Amino acid sequence: MSLLAEPAVGARSRASFREFVDTAVAPYADRFDRDQKIPAEVLRQVAGRGYWGAVLPATDGGSGMDMVTLGVLHEEIGRGCSSLRSLLTVHTMAAWALRRWGTTEAREHWLPGLASGDTLGAFCLTEPAAGSDISLVATTAVRDGDDYVLDGVKQWITGGQVADVFLVFAKTERGLSAFVVDADNPGVRCTPVENALGTRASMLAEVLFAECRVPARALLGAEGAGRMVATAALDLGRYSVAAGCVGILQACLDASVAHTAGREQGGVLLREHQLVRRMISDMVTGVQAARALVRRAGELKDGRDPETLTATWIAKYFASTQAMRAATDAVQLHGASGCADGHPVNRYFRDAKVMEIIEGSSQIQQLTIAEHAYETASGGHS
Amino acid sequence: MPSDARGQIRDFITGKFPGVEFADGDDIFTLGFATSLFAMQLVMFVEKTFGFEIGNEDLEMANFRSVDAMAALVDRNLDAVSAGR
DSSP states (O other): OOSSOOOHHHHHHHHHHHHHIIIIIGGGHHHHHHHTSOOHHHHHHHHHTTOTTTTSOGGGTSOOOOHHHHHHHHHHHHHHOHHHHHHHHHHHHHHHHHHHHSOHHHHHHHHHHHHHTSSOEEEEOOOSSOSSOGGGOOOEEEEETTEEEEEEEEEEETTTTTOSEEEEEEEETTEEEEEEEETTSTTEEEEEOOOOSSOTTSOOEEEEEEEEEEEGGGEESSTTOHHHHHHHHHHHHHHHHHHHHHHHHHHHHHHHHHHHHHOEETTEEGGGSHHHHHHHHHHHHHHHHHHHHHHHHHHHHHTTOTTHHHHHHHHHHHHHHHHHHHHHHHHHHHTHHHHSTTOHHHHHHHHHHHHTTTTSOHHHHHHHHHHHHHHHHTTOOO | OOSSHHHHHHHHHHHHSTTOOOOTTSOTTTTTSOOHHHHHHHHHHHHHHHTOOOOGGGOSGGGGSSHHHHHHHHHHHHHHHHTTO
């Protein structure tokens, strides 16, 4: 069901991604959610498909996927399992940032594994006191000879339980800086975080850095460039989350159409009720519009257009709020069964709420998008 | 659009913030209108307009704080490209 035709190459890619999700991911996603982990075998299958290194160029061992196609991939994975999509999101952010601004030594050391999926990456920015406001990051990195020594704690780290390498943000003398840190560094300790509201299989962890010594080659960009690295990586993460939200929307629509077309109450199928049709039509509109916004953001990224940053904010804001709305309606349409533990729409509902918070809350997005409106209204670019 | 790097950079900034006045040597971040989001837009603008990637050693705020700093960054990188480095 698509009102907007997809280019032939994109359609072929989507068919391939969909086949993988429908056979290896979606049928098991409720079990992943209940077990609060993605089995290693599934992570290996993702590696076999080249999805971990999707955005890395072939010269670095990656798949060399363009951003529009990456959006389709993360939409399809998100349709099946938001937790797996979350793992792909943070891995992609770490790998992409390292590829862009890691030292030559660091790229040679870490990129081959990140491209193949033998090494999993995660993104360590959030702290107990630093969420939307990254100026409040308290983790420190102190220069000591040829090394830096990191101390601090990071919270809500997606993939923290299984990651092999972290992209870590810490304060140095010259401001916020970004470092790549091996998870098996003796100064790193990970504590699993369980029973979160949503994306329960994303293997969240709290990550403690205690006298964690890393070589200077671990620094991305110059000292003090961490805010720029974070802004760029979060833009990519936001794009991935937006795409994943389109997947949640599609999953809600698919489940709701199937359920209301087959369930009879009061002598008529649910689909015959006008109020049901209103919810279905809102889902159809939401998924088509969100998909178009994500595609637009991806096209701007592929064209290296600076406007992609604003386009991505808009796409993520719209897609995440529409996903929450669709998931709420999907549970409503399924009635009591939709509230049951283990029902997919129950999971979509919990996962959708998380999407309105991560990679910039809806409120932060509203402030940013409104600021852009005032800038453009005063004669700037549109 | 101006043919020189300095003019193109200035045009990009004034296009985004048309009501703001600043000199080529002014720190646009301490003037208060530019944000970290805009810093990344500057990185993308420079890369797209002048055809090179901002590498590890050039990713620092000092290179994007003023029109002068960005023009110098562009000159250095274009010189390196033409020298085959």
